[in-house]
Amino acid sequence: MKNFINHLNNIETEIYELILNGQPIKAEHALYLYEKSSPAVCMIFASEKRKQLYGNKVFYNKNIHVEVTNICTKKCKFCSFYREEGDKDSWELSEEEVLNSINEKIGEGITEVHFTGGLNPRRNLKFFTNLFRKIRTMFPNIHIKAFTAVEIEFFSQMEGISYEKVLNELKSSGMNSLAGGGAEILNDEIRKKICPGKTSSEKWLEIHQTAHNLGIKSNCTMLYGHVETYADRINHMQKLIDLQSKTGGFNCFIPLKYKIYGNNIGINNEVSLFEELKNYAVSRLFIQNILHLKAYWPMSGIDNAILAVNFGADDIDGTIFESTKIYSMAGAVSKPVMTESQIREKILSAGFEPIERDSEYNIKN
Numbered sequence: 159m160k161n162f163i164n165h166l167n168n169i170e171t172e173i174y175e176l177i178l179n180g181q182p183i184k185a186e187h188a189l190y191l192y193e194k195s196s197p198a199v200c201m202i203f204a205s206e207k208r209k210q211l212y213g214n215k216v217f218y219n220k221n222i223h224v225e226v227t228n229i230c231t232k233k234c235k236f237c238s239f240y241r242e243e244g245d246k247d248s249w250e251l252s253e254e255e256v257l258n259s260i261n262e263k264i265g266e267g268i269t270e271v272h273f274t275g276g277l278n279p280r281r282n283l284k285f286f287t288n289l290f291r292k293i294r295t296m297f298p299n300i301h302i303k304a305f306t307a308v309e310i311e312f313f314s315q316m317e318g319i320s321y322e323k324v325l326n327e328l329k330s331s332g333m334n335s336l337a338g339g340g341a342e343i344l345n346d347e348i349r350k351k352i353c354p355g356k357t358s359s360e361k362w363l364e365i366h367q368t369a370h371n372l373g374i375k376s377n378c379t380m381l382y383g384h385v386e387t388y389a390d391r392i393n394h395m396q397k398l399i400d401l402q403s404k405t406g407g408f409n410c411f412i413p414l415k416y417k418i419y420g421n422n423i424g425i426n427n428e429v430s431l432f433e434e435l436k437n438y439a440v441s442r443l444f445i446q447n448i449l450h451l452k453a454y455w456p457m458s459g460i461d462n463a464i465l466a467v468n469f470g471a472d473d474i475d476g477t478i479f480e481s482t483k484i485y486s487m488a489g490a491v492s493k494p495v496m497t498e499s500q501i502r503e504k505i506l507s508a509g510f511e512p513i514e515r516d517s518e519y520n521i522k523n
């Protein structure tokens with residue numbers, strides 16, 4: 159380690175001192191790490207920070223996703239998941255099908271159901287509030303993590319009611335938290351290029367702020383590796399840091415690497431594994447008020463997610479049980495399923511301690 163320190167240049171020494179003093183790095187440091195530093199330096203810096211926070215612990219949970227429908231009116235250019243009404247491979251689950259899919263896995267000890275899907279007028283607010291009430295009765299202890307700001311805006315427009323009212327109705331029907339999607343890059347010029355017509359940056363932040371003020375926690379994401387610059391990523395993270403300092407409502411930050419297959423954004427290459435790992439390191443060092451950093455294994459693959467722990471991630475998401483198609487349709491892990499013992503084994507074999515958590519990062523016994 160002494161040798162390592164002797165080889166740091168001035169800016170790297172500044173960064174290292176901030177880390178040792180428990181301080182976040184500045185925007186210019188983040189830019190330096192993205193542009194100039196080696197993955198090895200990023201790994202040592204981010205590992206140091208992760209160890210300060212969590213020692214050897216790596217978190218996971220037991221969860222399933224329910225993708226109620228892939229019919230979506232938004233047609234984001236980066237999305238490989240959406241289909242139009244009438245397409246052969248479109249779907250729309252009924253209430254009964256959703257309840258059955260939870261029932262099938264409840265015996266495995268799942269603690270969370272993560273709902274995603276598309277903007278489909280037949281899967282409206284009423285459908286979900288009825289569904290969530292039934293889930294609450296049948297599976298009282300399950301955590302319902304559902305929707306992104308994009309669906310909240312959609313329900314609000316369809317019903318002609320405020321975001322606050324939508325969120326209150328969902329909360330009183332049993333929803334516990336919001337997922338982190340739809341953030342993409344919080345910059346409207348970029349949104350015009352990759353997802354024109356989607357919830358604006360300001361609205362995305364406003365909806366999360368409203369949720370946090372109502373006691374609904376959420377996650378937050380960043381879709382990177384398409385048309386954005388490093389500065390855009392840093393500005394995106396700064397917006398999340400600023401909101402978190404007002405509300406404290408974000409549970410975790412999830413960088414999502416853009417996957418190229420099956421969409422029409424017109425980019426032929428994904429960013430490299432080095433870039434992906436450096437991005438985790440910068441996220442860990444720059445964002446210090448969002449406590450958890452998730453390497454979402456169905457997106458990156460389990461081995462890369464575990465590798466990302468060396469670059470600052472402390473969470474790899476959960477068992478999934480093959481219940482999500484968003485990433486397989488974009489060219490990632492084709493059948494995402496890990497048993498609990500496989501997850502634990504992977505974490506142990508990389509020298510870390512597997513810790514089962516609930517959706518709010520309380521440790522399970």
Ligand code: V47
Binds near residue numbers: 238340377378421488
């Ligand atoms: O908003 C869509 C991303 C998100 C592609 O909260 C893509 O725990 C890469 O938000 N390449 C939805 N990314 C999924 C999401 C999520 C995932 C895991 C955990 C949590 C959580 C939330 O997926 C979208 C978009 O940013 N996405 N298409 C693609 N081709």
